[in-house]
Amino acid sequence: MxxxxxxxxxxxxxxxxxxxxxxxxxxxxxxxxxxxxxxxxxxxxxxxxxxxxLPAVPGSPRLGPPVAGMKNLICIGLNYADHAAETGAPVPKEPIVFLKSLGALSGPNDDVIIPKNSVKSDWEVELCIIIGTKAKCVTEDQALDHVAGYALGNDVSEREWQIERGGAWDKGKGCDTFGPVGPWLVTKDEVPDPQNLTMFCEVDGKRYQNGSTRTMIFGVKTIVSYVSHMITLHPGDVIFTGTPPGVGLGVKPSPVFLKAGQVMHLGIQGLGEQTQKTVAYAAG
Structure with missing residues (x-):
């Protein structure tokens, strides 16, 4: 469904x-x-x-995030060994957990705003876990009982703010529109193996990311269980699970970053696709 x-x-x-x-x-x-x-x-x-x-909805309406009422927008960092390698970071021994501001959440095809003074905004195609029932200190065997389904997400990131400005990653991750999710929530019965999904991301028609959830370091069950021991998960909460290699930061010999007027197109097998235009920050 x-x-x-x-x-x-x-x-x-x-x-x-x-x-x-x-x-x-x-x-x-x-x-x-x-x-x-x-x-x-x-x-x-x-x-x-x-x-x-049910009534048919005419035309092609805007799609918003596929769930509402979440309390937490959670991310797992460096969760693909090959992505960690491209960024020069060691493979983590435990999941790296950080938060996006709820203000980052946006629809799958909404414009992505390049923040004021940003010079290193970047893309990250990711599998998102959608929580269906409250989860606190659950085991890995219990984890999927609390999952409603999965969605496609783009963990847009400002690398200078994330890496070069000191402190936690959150400041480069939580900007307005930096969390497109959708187009829909696919219930878990239609995703029998979330650890075997192909995924891609293109910018202006050039494919940069071409990966699979097979190379995740920590899988869905581990992530839900691990996070639930630190943050109580609630219905509608979204967990971004990390990205495969091919982000702009990792392009050799010189990184490539987003600027206004570009188009990101991304997708995950069975979960749909997104298309976002990047636009310049405007006061107001």
């Missing part, structure tokens, strides 16, 4: 994608894709619906 949220920013309505690719409106069934709607029982209720009985 592919679940989504459609409509203007801040006014999104819940929906699902039917087998023909038509968006069906769920706002008469649930208030939003949040809370109990993401639990096993809530998802089973939605799966039992006949999509043809």
């Amino acid at each position: 592919k679940l989504l949220r459609h409509g203007p920013d801040g006014q999104e309505k819940p929906g699902m994608l039917d087998a023909s690719g038509t968006i069906r409106d769920l706002s008469g069934v649930i208030p939003d894709l949040a809370g109990d709607a993401l639990s096993a029982a809530g998802l089973a209720k939605l799966a039992a619906l006949d999509p043809a009985s």
